[in-house]
Amino acid sequence: MDMQTAKERALRIREEQAYIRHAMGLMGWDLWGALPPEGRPFRAKASAYLASINHEKITGREALELRDYLKPRLDEDVFENEYERAAIREFVKTVDEQTILPFELQNELREVTQTGQMVWREALKAKDFQMQLPYMQKLFELEKKVAECKKPDQPVFNTLCEGVDEGMDVEQIERLFTELREGLVPLLQRAAERDRDVDESVLHFEASKPQMQEFGRFVVETVGFDFNKGSMGEVLHPMCYGIGPKDVRITTNYSRGAIDATMSLMHEGGHGMYNYSSNEQALKYGLWGGISGSMHESQSRYMENIVGRSREFWSFFYPEAQKRFDALKNVPFETFYRAFTRVKIGVKRLDADELSYSLHPILRFEIEKAYFDGKIQVKDFEEIWNEKHREFFGMVPKDAAEGILQDIHWTSGHIGYFQSYTLGNLIGGQVLEKQLEENPQMYEQIARGEFAPTLEFLRENIWQYGRLYTTGEMVEKVSGKPLSAAPFLKYLQKKFG
Amino acid sequence: MDMQTAKERALRIREEQAYIRHAMGLMGWDLWGALPPEGRPFRAKASAYLASINHEKITGREALELRDYLKPRLDEDVFENEYERAAIREFVKTVDEQTILPFELQNELREVTQTGQMVWREALKAKDFQMQLPYMQKLFELEKKVAECKKPDQPVFNTLCEGVDEGMDVEQIERLFTELREGLVPLLQRAAERDRDVDESVLHFEASKPQMQEFGRFVVETVGFDFNKGSMGEVLHPMCYGIGPKDVRITTNYSRGAIDATMSLMHEGGHGMYNYSSNEQALKYGLWGGISGSMHESQSRYMENIVGRSREFWSFFYPEAQKRFDALKNVPFETFYRAFTRVKIGVKRLDADELSYSLHPILRFEIEKAYFDGKIQVKDFEEIWNEKHREFFGMVPKDAAEGILQDIHWTSGHIGYFQSYTLGNLIGGQVLEKQLEENPQMYEQIARGEFAPTLEFLRENIWQYGRLYTTGEMVEKVSGKPLSAAPFLKYLQKKFG
Numbered sequence: 001m002d003m004q005t006a007k008e009r010a011l012r013i014r015e016e017q018a019y020i021r022h023a024m025g026l027m028g029w030d031l032w033g034a035l036p037p038e039g040r041p042f043r044a045k046a047s048a049y050l051a052s053i054n055h056e057k058i059t060g061r062e063a064l065e066l067r068d069y070l071k072p073r074l075d076e077d078v079f080e081n082e083y084e085r086a087a088i089r090e091f092v093k094t095v096d097e098q099t100i101l102p103f104e105l106q107n108e109l110r111e112v113t114q115t116g117q118m119v120w121r122e123a124l125k126a127k128d129f130q131m132q133l134p135y136m137q138k139l140f141e142l143e144k145k146v147a148e149c150k151k152p153d154q155p156v157f158n159t160l161c162e163g164v165d166e167g168m169d170v171e172q173i174e175r176l177f178t179e180l181r182e183g184l185v186p187l188l189q190r191a192a193e194r195d196r197d198v199d200e201s202v203l204h205f206e207a208s209k210p211q212m213q214e215f216g217r218f219v220v221e222t223v224g225f226d227f228n229k230g231s232m233g234e235v236l237h238p239m240c241y242g243i244g245p246k247d248v249r250i251t252t253n254y255s256r257g258a259i260d261a262t263m264s265l266m267h268e269g270g271h272g273m274y275n276y277s278s279n280e281q282a283l284k285y286g287l288w289g290g291i292s293g294s295m296h297e298s299q300s301r302y303m304e305n306i307v308g309r310s311r312e313f314w315s316f317f318y319p320e321a322q323k324r325f326d327a328l329k330n331v332p333f334e335t336f337y338r339a340f341t342r343v344k345i346g347v348k349r350l351d352a353d354e355l356s357y358s359l360h361p362i363l364r365f366e367i368e369k370a371y372f373d374g375k376i377q378v379k380d381f382e383e384i385w386n387e388k389h390r391e392f393f394g395m396v397p398k399d400a401a402e403g404i405l406q407d408i409h410w411t412s413g414h415i416g417y418f419q420s421y422t423l424g425n426l427i428g429g430q431v432l433e434k435q436l437e438e439n440p441q442m443y444e445q446i447a448r449g450e451f452a453p454t455l456e457f458l459r460e461n462i463w464q465y466g467r468l469y470t471t472g473e474m475v476e477k478v479s480g481k482p483l484s485a486a487p488f489l490k491y492l493q494k495k496f497g
Numbered sequence: 498m499d500m501q502t503a504k505e506r507a508l509r510i511r512e513e514q515a516y517i518r519h520a521m522g523l524m525g526w527d528l529w530g531a532l533p534p535e536g537r538p539f540r541a542k543a544s545a546y547l548a549s550i551n552h553e554k555i556t557g558r559e560a561l562e563l564r565d566y567l568k569p570r571l572d573e574d575v576f577e578n579e580y581e582r583a584a585i586r587e588f589v590k591t592v593d594e595q596t597i598l599p600f601e602l603q604n605e606l607r608e609v610t611q612t613g614q615m616v617w618r619e620a621l622k623a624k625d626f627q628m629q630l631p632y633m634q635k636l637f638e639l640e641k642k643v644a645e646c647k648k649p650d651q652p653v654f655n656t657l658c659e660g661v662d663e664g665m666d667v668e669q670i671e672r673l674f675t676e677l678r679e680g681l682v683p684l685l686q687r688a689a690e691r692d693r694d695v696d697e698s699v700l701h702f703e704a705s706k707p708q709m710q711e712f713g714r715f716v717v718e719t720v721g722f723d724f725n726k727g728s729m730g731e732v733l734h735p736m737c738y739g740i741g742p743k744d745v746r747i748t749t750n751y752s753r754g755a756i757d758a759t760m761s762l763m764h765e766g767g768h769g770m771y772n773y774s775s776n777e778q779a780l781k782y783g784l785w786g787g788i789s790g791s792m793h794e795s796q797s798r799y800m801e802n803i804v805g806r807s808r809e810f811w812s813f814f815y816p817e818a819q820k821r822f823d824a825l826k827n828v829p830f831e832t833f834y835r836a837f838t839r840v841k842i843g844v845k846r847l848d849a850d851e852l853s854y855s856l857h858p859i860l861r862f863e864i865e866k867a868y869f870d871g872k873i874q875v876k877d878f879e880e881i882w883n884e885k886h887r888e889f890f891g892m893v894p895k896d897a898a899e900g901i902l903q904d905i906h907w908t909s910g911h912i913g914y915f916q917s918y919t920l921g922n923l924i925g926g927q928v929l930e931k932q933l934e935e936n937p938q939m940y941e942q943i944a945r946g947e948f949a950p951t952l953e954f955l956r957e958n959i960w961q962y963g964r965l966y967t968t969g970e971m972v973e974k975v976s977g978k979p980l981s982a983a984p985f986l987k988y989l990q991k992k993f994g
Contacts, residue, residue: 019543023520030523034728038773039744046516046741053550210706231531244543247536276535 001069003078010066010091013057014286020054022244029241029249033233044114048107055106058098067095086468087285101149109142109413116411127401129382136410137378140371143415157372160416164293165423167472168483170369173419176426177362179485184492188355191343191496198342202335203259205327212258215324219262219317220269223307223451225250229276237408238264240271240300245288248272258325259340263304270303271296273455274463282466290463293417295471297424298431299458305354305425306432306491307454311337312447343496347389347397348406355496356393358425363388364407364418427471429488430479431462498566500575507563507588510554511783517551519741526738526746530730541611545604552603555595564592583965584782598646606639606910613908624898626879633907634875637868640912654869657913661790662920664969665980667866670916673923673982674859680986685852688840688993695839699832700756702824709755712821716759716814717766720804720948722747726773734905735761737768737797742785745769755822756837760801767800768793770952771960779963787960790914792968794921795928796955802851802922803929803988804951808834809944840993844886844894845903852993853890855922860885861904861915924968926985927976928959 027047035043057063071092079085116135123131147159158170207215217232230248241249250268252261274296278288290296307313314337322328328336343353349360367384370376376384385404386396397403409417435457436442445453461478475483524544532540554560568589576582613632620628644656655667704712714729727745738746747765749758771793775785787793804810811834819825825833840850846857864881867873873881882901883893894900906914932954933939942950958975972980 016546019546022539022543023524023547026523026527027520030527034730034746036724036726036728036744038725039741042519042741042744046519049513049516050520208705208707227533229533229535231533233531244536244539247533247539249531 001065003073006066006069007079007084007088009062010070010088011285013063013066014087014091017054017057018286020050020057024050024054025241025243029243032235032237032239040118044111048110051106051110052103055098055103058094059103063095064099067092081281083281083285083287083468087287090287090467097150101146105142105145105149109139109146112138112142113411113413117408120405120408120411124401124405127399127405129400129404132405132411133379136381139410139413140378140415143413144372155372157369157416160368160372161419164417164420165295165471166291166293167470168294168423172483173365173423174369176483176485177365177419177422180358180422180426180489181362183485183489184355184358187489187492187497188343188345188359191355192345195338195342195344198338199335200339200342200344202328202331202339204257205325207258207325207327209254211324212254212261215258215321216252216262216265218320220250220265222317222449223266223269223303224455225269225273226276230272232265238268240268240275242271242275242289245278245283246276248275258321263308266308267300267304270300273303274299274458277459277463278466279464282464282468287466287468289466291467291469291471291474293471294420294423294427295462295474297420298427299424299462301421301424302428302431302458306428307446307451309341309354310443310446312443314340315447316449341495345393345395347393347395347402350406355492358422359392361418361421363392364409365422368416368418423483426483426485426488427475429485429491430475430481430483431458432491433487434461434479498562500570503563503566504576504581504585506559507567507585508782510560510563511584511588514551514554515783517547517554521547521551522738522740526740529732529734529736529748537615541608545607548603548607549600552595552600555591556600560592561596564589578778580778580782580784580965584784587784587964594647598643602639602642602646606636606643609635609639610908610910614905617902617905617908621898621902624896624902626897626901629902629908630876633878636907636910637875637912640910641869652869654866654913657865657869658916661914661917662792662968663788663790664967665791665920669980670862670920671866673980674862674916674919676982677855677919677923677986678859680982681852681855681989684986684989684994685840685842685856688852689842692835692839692841695835696832697836697839697841699825699828699836701754702822704755704822704824706751708821709751709758712755712818713749713759713762715817717747717762719814719946720763720766720800721952722766722770723773727769729762735765737765737772739768739772739786742775742780743773745772755818760805763805764797764801767797770800771796771955774956774960775963776961779961779965784963784965786963788964788966788968788971790968791917791920791924792959792971794917795924796921796959798918798921799925799928799955803925804943804948806838806851807940807943809940811837812944813946838992842890842892844890844892844899847903852989855919856889858915858918860889861906862919865912865915920980923980923982923985924972926982926988927972927978927980928955929988930984931958931976 024047027043027050031040031043070088074085074089074092079088112135116132116139119135120132123129143160144156147156147163150163151159155170161168161170161173213232213234220232221227229246230250233249233251234253235251236253238252240251243249248271250265250272252264252268254261271290274290275288278290282288290299315333318328318333318336322331341353343355345356346352349357352360363385366388367376367381370384371378371381382400382404389403390396407418409415435454439445439453439457442454445451462474465474469477472482521544524540524547528537528540567585571582571586571589576585609632613629613636616632617629620626640657641653644653644660647660648656652667658665658667658670710729710731717729718724726743727747730746730748732748732750735749737748740746745768747762747769749761749765751758771787772785775787779785787796812830815825815830815833819828838850840852842853843849846854849857860882863885864873864878867881868875868878879897879901886900887893904915906912932951936942936950936954939951942948959971962971966974969979
């Protein structure tokens with residue numbers, strides 16, 4: 001074998017895998033959309049079959065031979081460019097992981113998450129943690145096994161977090177979270193006290209679904225979401241699906257009114273724009289879509305919060321909202337914006353204001369860490385959740401639906417994932433600091449409805465690179481220094497202090 | 498090899514193909530739905546890749562060995578039951594066809610249809626047949642090549658029609674169409690004359706999309722469409738997609754108002770119910786979904802016309818429509834129903850009333866036949882279309898959008914397909930005759946909103962069998978005699994005479 005042939009064959013395998021994953025991605029998106037209930041069993045078999053083709057491809061004789069040839073040459077000067085090197089590195093890593101990980105374990109994981117997610121919907125309705133418990137126990141055990149297979153020599157939780165945020169370790173995350181909590185908690189208490197009597201009711205007005213859809217679409221399109229590269233739909237739980245290189249599906253939910261639905265679209269639109277903005281090289285080498293975990297969350301939260309919850313953003317869009325929604329006609333801007341940015345300590349992560357939000361994922365991260373440190377068991381999660389909730393927020397959820405069951409993540413196998421939301425906030429703060437340094441006019445532009453410079457900065461410095469870098473490398477590259485909580489705290493201080 | 502092993506392995510290949518086709522079906526449905534325009538190139542590659550896996554599976558060494566072993570044994574007494582025999586027969590037939598047909602030819606066909614369909618949308622907008630011409634020429638040539646490969650010994654057009662309606666030949670179809678035209682034309686002329694001054698405007702009232710959606714859903718659900726086995730969406734061109742054994746997607750379009758949208762849903766719902774009602778044996782042996790072509794069209798048109806355009810149907814649903822749509826409140830039922838069943842000679846197949854409808858596909862069938870008989874060329878289609886239109890309807894379309902370009906079929910490679918709509922009407926007439934013989938109360942039941950007996954007859958006699966029989970066999974089995982135009986003419990005579 002020569003290098004050229006080896007590279008070509010490895011890239012060809014990656015390309016074929018991308019096609020199969022495209023089909024599986026479409027199936028995943030459809031699962032929560034148009035798939036009728038009785039269609040699920042056949043769907044499960046079809047998707048398992050595609051997964052098996054995919055697995056064969058990356059663990060077959062050809063892939064192993066290529067891995068053995070390529071692995072010792074990863075650092076040599078034999079690549080066209082850094083994208084090619086990154087693609088081949090990803091290939092080697094995937095072969096390593098997939099050959100180490102028993103396929104039965106992966107199948108079991110897929111089956112338990114699929115059933116678990118359906119049971120979760122029922123458990124949530126019944127507000128009953130016990131219904132969900134067996135699946136959660138099983139999933140924590142399975143994820144533990146996965147991590148032990150992948151990296152037998154390091155603590156399980158480290159491996160899980162690394163799988164989400166490559167280039168970040170648990171110790172570093174804990175340090176960042178401590179720094180954040182110390183700055184954030186006093187700020188939160190003061191702001192919540194100050195905002196106690198702010199009336200939020202102006203935000204929750206009646207509107208028809210087409211009206212809400214049209215407004216949401218108008219906002220994200222004006223900001224710059226390109227409907228030639230993405231479409232917009234409705235689901236139970238807002239999500240962004242990256243299905244192909246220029247094919248994202250952003251979704252929202254209209255049950256909580258026009259303003260909430262629009263903010264969800266801004267959030268998913270941030271994921272979407274990051275996803276579809278990979279440059280030609282990233283596309284060519286199958287590195288499109290962006291870095292998963294905190295880097296992706298940083299971009300969605302940037303669009304939702306740093307852009308979308310700014311005074312300037314709404315000073316631009318509010319007149320349009322008033323034109324479209326009768327209920328807002330007589331509500332002055334200040335009344336609206338105070339309600340919109342009200343700080344209010346509550347139980348739900350997804351309902352949380354921008355200031356208290358970051359604490360919710362930390363709570364979950366601490367529970368996960370305690371479990372993997374062997375200090376607690378899954379059966380005690382509800383109790384521990386409620387205790388921690390009192391410690392963090394001075395109050396306790398009234399039932400499991402408001403507490404431990406509120407997120408689908410653990411049931412869908414996303415364990416070691418929550419930290420990425422809060423890390424995403426920190427990254428966003430650090431990116432904002434840099435962006436304001438380069439373009440101090442950013443918010444004035446937003447107030448005039450000029451979003452292009454803001455988006456251009458993100459595209460230029462982050463979005464275009466796809467998965468070329470790890471999270472740590474990307475943060476350093478864009479901001480010139482390692483991640484810290486200070487810029488985000490500074491941003492919060494200015495906005496809420 | 499022994500018979501048991503051979504059967505199992507062949508059935509396993511069929512199963513794997515069904516999973517891949519499931520993914521491809523989902524892609525096809527999504528193509529007209531949420532796929533954003535710039536996502537198309539990657540989608541095309543992914544779908545071509547899945548097609549190549551599928552092709553490999555059925556033309557690989559294993560499949561050929563199995564075919565060679567199984568083919569001479571198809572009529573032996575070695576099958577569990579007739580479903581197993583039919584499944585193995587289908588396997589052998591598919592291997593034969595796929596090995597004879599060059600994969601490059603199939604790829605070319607897929608590529609030309611994909612691009613052609615996108616160009617068709619533009620050509621339709623521009624009302625310009627010349628834009629579409631190169632694709633249409635290419636597709637007629639390619640389909641000719643396909644037919645020549647499949648069955649070098651028989652006329653091309655016979656092979657194409659047979660591919661859609663197994664067990665029907667061109668001569669038989671021509672005989673049926675002659676019989677139908679002779680009875681239909683005078684009836685049509687009288688009815689169109691009589692209805693000339695009927696005011697249709699009551700049908701075209703304003704309503705919001707959610708109102709239309711809810712009414713449409715209410716109607717098909719009341720009739721018996723099971724939303725556990727199917728979902729409902731919106732597209733440019735109403736269609737029914739059978740994606741899995743209990744997974745159909747019916748779609749409609751709201752641009753022409755609530756009544757039209759509801760009739761489209763009844764039509765697609767008929768396809769859908771036929772599709773998802775296969776019995777356990779048909780499911781087990783991968784014969785679910787129903788017989789394509791005229792048999793499927795017969796069921797959609799049965800639900801749309803024989804059930805859904807009956808006086809009894811609307812005497813039941815009209816009060817509900819009046820409750821929901823203000824515009825109908827003061828419109829008496831007779832005024833509505835006369836407008837709804839107005840006979841009016843026009844240019845569009847999809848706008849045609851129930852009586853004139855059958856002539857539109859015959860016009861297209863005659864053009865196809867003349868082409869394959871070598872009498873005309875594709876470049877002359879627009880002129881010939883217009884001439885024939887004058888001959889059939891006494892008038893000429895004002896442009897290509899109203900004429901030759903109105904249907905997507907030829908551009909999507911459906912050549913030799915149109916006859917199935919009119920044949921579907923004939924089959925429907927024959928099924929109705931039988932059903933009324935067994936249950937003379939059918940229409941009285943419909944007037945009371947009791948649809949179960951009507952559906953049960955269809956399920957029992959047609960739907961449950963999936964693809965076990967050919968079209969010809971199925972017609973004889975359900976009605977006890979070969980297909981004729983007489984029952985459908987009798988039905989039309991009674992309704993419009």
